[in-house]
Structures are given as structure tokens and as C-alpha cells.
Amino acid sequence: MNFNYRIVFIITTLVFSLSISLTLVNYLTSMNTTKEQLKNNSLPLTIDNIYTEIQKNIIEPNLIASMMSHDTFLIDWLSHEETNVKKITRYLESIQNKYQMFTVFLASETTKNYYTSQGLLETLTPDNPDNKWYYEFKGTPELNEVNIDYNNHMSTEMIMFINHKILNTDYNMIGATGVGLKTSYVNEMLKNFRQRYNFNVYFIEQTGKVIIAESGTNTPKNLNEIPVLKALLPDIISKTEQVITYSKSKEDYLLNKKYIPELDLHLIVEARVKDFTTPVTETLYINIIISLFITVLICFIILLYVRKIHLKLNNLAIHDELTGLSNRRSFHNKLAQFLILKDRKNTNHSIIFIDIDDFKYINDSQGHHIGDKTLQLLAKILDENTRKSDLVARWGGEEFVILLGDTDTQQATQIANKLRNKVADNSDLVKIAKQKVTISLGVTSLTPEDNESTLLKRADNALYKAKSMNKNCVVLA
Numbered sequence: 316m317n318f319n320y321r322i323v324f325i326i327t328t329l330v331f332s333l334s335i336s337l338t339l340v341n342y343l344t345s346m347n348t349t350k351e352q353l354k355n356n357s358l359p360l361t362i363d364n365i366y367t368e369i370q371k372n373i374i375e376p377n378l379i380a381s382m383m384s385h386d387t388f389l390i391d392w393l394s395h396e397e398t399n400v401k402k403i404t405r406y407l408e409s410i411q412n413k414y415q416m417f418t419v420f421l422a423s424e425t426t427k428n429y430y431t432s433q434g435l436l437e438t439l440t441p442d443n444p445d446n447k448w449y450y451e452f453k454g455t456p457e458l459n460e461v462n463i464d465y466n467n468h469m470s471t472e473m474i475m476f477i478n479h480k481i482l483n484t485d486y487n488m489i490g491a492t493g494v495g496l497k498t499s500y501v502n503e504m505l506k507n508f509r510q511r512y513n514f515n516v517y518f519i520e521q522t523g524k525v526i527i528a529e530s531g532t533n534t535p536k537n538l539n540e541i542p543v544l545k546a547l548l549p550d551i552i553s554k555t556e557q558v559i560t561y562s563k564s565k566e567d568y569l570l571n572k573k574y575i576p577e578l579d580l581h582l583i584v585e586a587r588v589k590d591f592t593t594p595v596t597e598t599l600y601i602n603i604i605i606s607l608f609i610t611v612l613i614c615f616i617i618l619l620y621v622r623k624i625h626l627k628l629n630n631l632a633i634h635d636e637l638t639g640l641s642n643r644r645s646f647h648n649k650l651a652q653f654l655i656l657k658d659r660k661n662t663n664h665s666i667i668f669i670d671i672d673d674f675k676y677i678n679d680s681q682g683h684h685i686g687d688k689t690l691q692l693l694a695k696i697l698d699e700n701t702r703k704s705d706l707v708a709r710w711g712g713e714e715f716v717i718l719l720g721d722t723d724t725q726q727a728t729q730i731a732n733k734l735r736n737k738v739a740d741n742s743d744l745v746k747i748a749k750q751k752v753t754i755s756l757g758v759t760s761l762t763p764e765d766n767e768s769t770l771l772k773r774a775d776n777a778l779y780k781a782k783s784m785n786k787n788c789v790v791l792a
Contacts, residue, residue: 323621327614342599345659346592353591354558358571361512366573369582372504376477379414380493382461383748384479393423393481393489400435408432411494417474418495422449424488427455431597450658452478453488463526473502475527484637505529513590518580523548526580545741552581636686638694646708649718650767665727666770667717668757668778669697669734672786674713675749688714688747693738693754700737701730716774724791731756731789739787753787 383389392403403421411419411432421430427439429446439446448462459479474495481490483580506529508516515529521543523538538544538551547570550559554574567588572581593614633645641649653664671677671693678686690713697707697715706718717734719727735754738744744752757777761770778791784790 319355323614323618324556325339325616327610330613331606331610333499334610335603338599338602338606341602342595344662345595345598349592349595350588353586353588354560354569357512357591358514358558358569358584358586359556361514362571362573362582365512365516365581366575368508369505372501373477373578375414376496377415377459377461378495379410380477380479381491383410383419384459384481389421389481389492390483390489393421393425394483396586397423397426397428400430403430404432404434414492414494417497420476420493420495422491424453424490448478449491452480452491458482459493463580465576480667501527502529512584513586515585515587517583517585518575518578519552519583520580521552521613522596551583617759627665635694638691638709640694640698640715641706641708643708643710643716646706646710646716646718647767649706650770653718653761654765654767655687663721663723665719665722665724665758665760666774667719667727667731667734668710668774669715669717670778671713672753672754672755672782677750677752681749685747685749687786689744689752692741692744692747693752695745696737696741700734714778722760727758727760730792731758735787735789755781755786756789757792758789758790 360592362662367624388406389403392399392406396402404508407419407430409419410416418431420436422428422439429436429439435696437446439449452460452462459477461475461477463475464655474497476495478491478493480488482514483489505516507526508514509532510528515532515534517530517532517534518526519538520526525534525536525538528534535541535544538548543563547559547561550557551572553572556571556573559570559572561570569586569588571586573583573584574580575582631643633648635642650666671689674686674689677689690709694707694709694715697717701707701717704720705722708716708718710716717730719730722730735756738752738754741752755778757774757780759770759777761775765773773792777790780792781788781790
């Protein structure tokens with residue numbers, strides 16, 4: 316793998332790993348917080364709210380039934396006028412219509428007749444299972460009760476009856492009265508709970524049998540049908556309030572319960588943990604996607620930046636920073652290629668060594684910044700007056716070297732003299748250096764016996780000879 320890409324890969328991996336780690340930590344924290352919130356706050360608070368609403372929905376019918384049980388009209392009618400069925404029918408019908416009850420009833424202890432707003436419905440007998448409620452209620456010391464039962468004369472579905480005893484002046488039971496509510500009424504209430512709180516709400520009796528549940532849900536008919544709930548049933552039907560945790564079908568559930576004495580039933584509020592943690596999981600996926608997008612973006616930015624730095628470093632590695640020409644290293648690499656190819660191609664190659672005459676005086680008298688400008692302009696003159704195939708490089712200090720491909724000694728000498736004249740005649744150099752600027756040049760060509768050392772030494776000797784002479788001249792070696 317390329318070094319640049321390896322750096323980008325490492326940085327990107329670290330950034331993505333850090334981002335994912337923080338996301339996972341945040342996810343686990345949010346998940347635990349959500350579960351604790353559900354267990355310690357949402358469920359207990361919700362079951363109290365539901366219990367309050369259930370009480371409200373039972374209290375009004377209960378008050379109506381209580382009012383009827385103390386109504387002197389009913390007491391007098393049972394005591395003296397039971398033969399007048401029309402009179403009691405109108406009374407029950409008026410109560411039912413006024414309070415919008417499903418049914419209103421009256422049972423006589425004397426005749427065992429059972430009346431509704433439709434008139435005489437039936438006569439109660441101990442051997443009739445549908446009448447069992449009356450005899451059990453009569454035998455209890457309680458003055459009222461709530462029971463859920465069938466009455467085939469009224470409906471095919473279960474009815475919640477609120478029963479109250481009617482007592483005469485001697486406190487003897489002379490009958491029972493009350494109201495009935497369809498369980499569909501309760502079903503709508505349970506549905507409302509589920510939609511509002513996202514909990515499954517139902518009622519069970521001591522045996523674990525589900526008495527009331529919202530239709531269309533997956534609530535079992537009996538908790539004993541589910542092994543894990545069967546094992547937990549003693550805890551569920553206990554009258555102490557607690558939140559129970561269990562797993563079913565590889566999903567976690569929380570269950571809160573409350574005993575309702577008015578119904579002698581246990582209110583169950585069940586929460587599937589997944590329903591409350593799904594938003595947290597969805598947030599995790601969104602954060603991962605965002606992290607991935609940000610990581611790719613960072614990767615792209617780093618890649619561009621590294622490539623830019625790499626190009627800059629490469630440019631610095633092969634170019635002189637001051638003049639912009641190729642540097643000494645670049646020259647050696649190019650010359651090495653020429654030496655490798657010299658035996659394959661029968662071509663001539665030449666080099667020119669160049670030195671600025673009296674450059675030290677320019678630096679000392681005008682300052683280094685003038686010396687730098689002189690070097691920069693000279694480099695420009697050399698570059699503009701050579702071929703694109705030639706390599707112009709700064710050798711060091713005020714020395715330059717030119718590598719001429721496919722150029723013999725005569726051509727190289729001509730090029731050297733051209734460059735010498737261009738420099739000597741350049742007015743811009745005079746303006747910068749405040750004096751005429753000239754160069755000395757040493758020229759040589761590559762021979763079959765040459766290596767890098769012998770070629771450079773010969774060119775250097777030619778330059779030294781030019782400097783030893785009158786300067787501003789070309790010496791061929």
C-alpha cells in the first residue's frame with residue numbers, strides 16, 4: 316500500500332473507531348436509561364393512571380346502582396306493588412336511558428323475578444348457572460359487588476354487572492339491583508390505554524385466566540399457557556405491587572400489576588421493551604450512517620491534504636526552493652539515467668557548469684536579498700533559453716548546471732555562448748545588482764568511457780579554468 320494511502324487509512328480507521336465507540340457507548344447508556352425509566356417510572360406511573368381511569372369508569376355506574384338500591388320507590392314497590400310490572404319497567408327504562416347504561420336490572424327476593432327495562436326477563440332458580448351470581452351475592456356479607464358474567468337473555472358477550480343489595484327498614488335483603496356494562500365498553504377503554512401508553516392492558520383472576528382483554532391483541536386466554544408466566548403466576552397474583560421482568564419468544568417484557576378489589580381481579584400492564592427501545596436502536600443506525608458519512612468526508616479531505624503535501628514534498632525534493640529549478644539531487648538522477656542509456660543509443664550528451672562571476676561581491680555590497688533576486692532572475696534566463704528536453708539545475712550557491720540531451724560538443728559550446736551573452740546583455744540583472752552580471756561556463760560531452768564522477772570532474776575543471784581566465788567566457792574540456 317502506498318505510504319500516503321496507508322496514513323489516510325490509519326487516520327480514517329482511528330476516526331471511525333472513535334466515532335463508533337462513542338456512538339455505541341451512547342447507545343448502551345440510552346438503552347439502559349430507557350429500560351430503567353420504563354421500569355421505575357413509566358410503568359408504575361401508567362398503571363396508577365390506568366387504575367384511576369378504571370375507577371372513574373366504574374364509580375359513576377356504581378353510584379347509579381347505589382342510588383337505586385336506596386330509592387324508596389324500589390323498596391316500596393318490592394314490598395307492596397310487585398304485581399305492577401309495567402310500573403317497574405318504566406322506572407328501569409327511565410334510569411337506563413337517562414344514564415346511557417347497557418342494562419338496568421332488579422331481582423326480587425320474594426318472587427325471584429328478574430326485571431329489566433324490557434319487563435320480566437326470567438325467574439331466578441338455584442340450579443340455573445346464569446343465576447348463580449344472585450345466590451352467591453345473597454350469601455355474602457357485602458352490600459355490593461362487581462362481577463363479570465354472561466346473561467344469554469341480554470347479550471352473547473360478557474357483561475360487567477355492578478350489583479347492590481336492597482334492604483328494608485329491618486335491614487333484611489328484599490332484592491338486588493344494579494347496572495350492566497358491555498365488555499366492549501371496557502374494550503374501548505383498553506384500546507385507548509394501548510394507543511396512549513403503548514402498553515398491553517388486561518385483567519386476570521386468581522387462576523391466571525384472562526377475564527378482560529382488548530380484542531385483536533395477542534393476549535393469551537390464560538397465563539398458564541405461557542411457561543414463563545405460569546412460573547411467575549404466584550408473583551403476578553400477589554397483592555404487592557412490583558415490576559416483573561421476563562423473556563418470551565426471544566423478546567424482553569416488563570409486567571406491572573395491581574389488585575383491584577372492586578372487581579376482585581388483577582390489573583396487568585405489560586410492556587414489550589422493544590417497543591420503547593426501537594427509537595434508541597434507530598438512532599444508533601442513524602448515528603452509524605452519519606459517522607460513516609463524516610468518516611468518508613474526513614478521509615476525502617485528508618486524502619486531498621496528504622496528496623497536496625506529498626506533491627509539495629516531492630516538488631521540494633527535486634526542485635530548488637529559491638529558484639524553482641531542479642536541484643542537485645534531481646540532476647544526479649537524470650544524469651544516472653543518461654549513463655544507463657548511453658550504451659543503448661548512439662547519441663551525444665553534454666553538460667554545462669555555470670558560475671556567476673564576482674557573486675560574493677554582489678552579496679556583500681548589496682545584501683543577500685539582492686543576491687537571491689539575482690539568482691532567481693539568472694535561473695529564469697537559463698530556463699527560458701534552453702530546450703524543454705534539457706535539464707537546468709541549481710548545483711549550489713551561485714553555481715548552476717545544464718544537462719543537454721542529444722547535443723554534441725560543438726552544439727553545447729554554442730548554447731553556452733548564447734547563455735553567456737544573454738546574461739551579460741540583460742538590463743534587468745544590472746538594475747537588480749547595480750552592476751553588470753556575467754557568468755563563466757565549463758562545457759564537456761559524455762564519452763563512452765565516462766562515469767558520473769569523471770564527467771562532472773571534467774566539467775568542473777573546465778569551469779575552474781574559465782574562472783581563472785578573464786571570466787565571462789566559455790571553456791571546453
